[in-house]
Amino acid sequence: MEGTVNHELIxxxxxxxxxxxxxxxxxxxxxxxxFICIDHKEKRNALSGKMxxxxxxxxxxxxxxxxGKAVIMMGEGINFCSGADLDFVxxxxxxxxxxxxxxxxxxxxxxxxxxxxxxVTLLHGIxxxxxxxxxxxxxxxxxxxxxxxxxVQGTMGIITAWGAETS
Numbered sequence: 001m002e003g004t005v006n007h008e009l010i011x012x013x014x015x016x017x018x019x020x021x022x023x024x025x026x027x028x029x030x031x032x033x034x035f036i037c038i039d040h041k042e043k044r045n046a047l048s049g050k051m052x053x054x055x056x057x058x059x060x061x062x063x064x065x066x067x068g069k070a071v072i073m074m075g076e077g078i079n080f081c082s083g084a085d086l087d088f089v090x091x092x093x094x095x096x097x098x099x100x101x102x103x104x105x106x107x108x109x110x111x112x113x114x115x116x117x118x119x120v121t122l123l124h125g126i127x128x129x130x131x132x133x134x135x136x137x138x139x140x141x142x143x144x145x146x147x148x149x150x151x152v153q154g155t156m157g158i159i160t161a162w163g164a165e166t167s
Contacts, residue, residue, distance in 0.1 A: 011056075011104075014050065017092075020038075020085075021040070022058055023039065026068065033068075034072070043082065043087075045080065046085040049101075056107075062117065070120065071117050078146075080121070080135065081127055081130070109134065113138075119139045121138040122142050123141050124143075126150070127148070127150075128148070128152050
């Protein structure tokens, strides 16, 4: 699996696992502020494969946004994000699928961190697993009183696969 990651192949793999959605609203208040909203309330805003591809499209759009100043990432409803949709993960529990999801999300989060915008996570409710990892990629965390953050991957017998950046 060494070499260049084929994001088009991974996209085709991930897009088939639907549920939820990621939306981008740009230029809020006409001040160059954007919101990325994670919306999969019935699964505590867990990311489906389709949602991962939508997040990538949001980041690509923000990379080309010339008038942008800031982006706030948030979850719809009472939770920020509970990581990957475990139904999807269980269905595709194999090394290839793990590599696909890990490398795809890692690329997205690195690109998110490198945006020429101020980035903020509005952390409310739960942010566990991959959701906790996502929250570490912004410049600032705005944390509510009811927030609970947990890097629970070790208790599940896995590693923090989305945030394994060394540089």
